[in-house]
Amino acid sequence: xxxxxxxxxxxxxxxxxxxxxxxxSIKDMIKExxxxxxxxxxxxxGGLFRPDFGGMKDPVLxxxxxxxxxxxxxxxxxxxxxxxGQCLVNHCVNDIAVCGAEPLFFxxxxxxxxxxxxxxxDVIKGFTVACRENGCALIGGETAEMPDIYKDGEFDLAGTxxxxxxxxSIYDGTKVQEGDVLIGFESTGLHTNGYSLARxxxxxxxxxxxxxxxxxxxxxxxxxxxxxxxxxxxxELKKIDGVHAFSHITGGGIVGNTKRVVPKGLRIDIDxxxxxxxxxxxxxxxxGNVPExxxxxxxxxxxxxxxxxxxxxxxxxxxxADNNNEPIHVIxxxxxx
Numbered sequence: 001x002x003x004x005x006x007x008x009x010x011x012x013x014x015x016x017x018x019x020x021x022x023x024x025s026i027k028d029m030i031k032e033x034x035x036x037x038x039x040x041x042x043x044x045x046g047g048l049f050r051p052d053f054g055g056m057k058d059p060v061l062x063x064x065x066x067x068x069x070x071x072x073x074x075x076x077x078x079x080x081x082x083x084x085g086q087c088l089v090n091h092c093v094n095d096i097a098v099c100g101a102e103p104l105f106f107x108x109x110x111x112x113x114x115x116x117x118x119x120x121x122d123v124i125k126g127f128t129v130a131c132r133e134n135g136c137a138l139i140g141g142e143t144a145e146m147p148d149i150y151k152d153g154e155f156d157l158a159g160t161x162x163x164x165x166x167x168x169s170i171y172d173g174t175k176v177q178e179g180d181v182l183i184g185f186e187s188t189g190l191h192t193n194g195y196s197l198a199r200x201x202x203x204x205x206x207x208x209x210x211x212x213x214x215x216x217x218x219x220x221x222x223x224x225x226x227x228x229x230x231x232x233x234x235x236e237l238k239k240i241d242g243v244h245a246f247s248h249i250t251g252g253g254i255v256g257n258t259k260r261v262v263p264k265g266l267r268i269d270i271d272x273x274x275x276x277x278x279x280x281x282x283x284x285x286x287x288g289n290v291p292e293x294x295x296x297x298x299x300x301x302x303x304x305x306x307x308x309x310x311x312x313x314x315x316x317x318x319x320x321a322d323n324n325n326e327p328i329h330v331i332x333x334x335x336x337x
Contacts, residue, residue, distance in 0.1 A: 013147025085126020
């Protein structure tokens with residue numbers, strides 16, 4: 001009689017012990033993001049967070065979830081993994097910061113075909129770096145091995161941020177009015193959007209390690225530049241009278257995102273020549289013969305945050321930016337539709 005083959009969970013492609021070892025190896029660096037509000041340790045069924053809303057009149061929780069898209073493919077090819085972790089946290093933080101919120105805690109999801117502990121640890125290290133920089137706690141996450149879904153060496157990321165804002169301090173665009181001015185703060189590159197287009201164009205001409213003079217670095221490093229956190233800037237600008245709204249420029253471009261905070265009956269008028277586009281965006285457009293409309297829709301074109309302010313407050317924003325070495329550009333106005 002033929003002996004039946006024994007199939008273990010590990011034979012199927014899932015290594016439970018490797019997952020447990022990963023959790024043990026990251027506990028200390030995750031704990032560095034914790035504060036007195038965190039009541040749980042990594043490894044439990046849920047993250048426990050006890051917020052202190054004592055100084056707030058009417059606290060409102062604000063949440064957002066996102067990923068980093070096909071920027072991951074550049075990370076796979078380049079073999080650099082910690083920066084995408086930072087990008088994910090910063091992207092999520094920006095999305096709630098433009099609502100006026102302060103981040104409280106972050107949760108991550110890391111899924112892969114076969115768990116490489118070194119790669120996963122690098123990614124999570126990136127989470128912890130950005131969480132510390134933004135003052136939020138990494139209180140939990142999920143690491144999933146799913147063989148046959150991902151190719152060897154590939155993984156996907158998602159993250160959820162939860163923050164809080166006093167109801168009277170919410171920025172939702174309701175104060176935006178005709179005559180307001182749009183001030184753009186520069187991005188650090190593509191951030192986390194437009195990578196399907198960027199990869200299609202750039203990687204058909206170069207490898208990730210090719211140095212390009214106009215970029216001043218290799219292609220992979222230019223594409224993996226960390227998505228900037230605008231939280232420190234937003235915190236300061238909220239103190240300036242006349243700031244009516246903020247827009248985080250992600251997928252959909254400058255107009256697509258900014259119109260989210262522009263009331264009906266008004267429109268955005270952008271002067272597309274009011275700032276110099278960084279070399280990376282010019283290279284993508286030139287090599288790929290990318291139509292201007294597509295570029296505006298898919299890419300941030302060098303502007304990562306827009307502040308909508310009343311005309312009388314523009315000089316105050318300029319003075320703050322000059323004193324803090326933050327390049328800004330007056331890029332448009334709000335007009336009647």
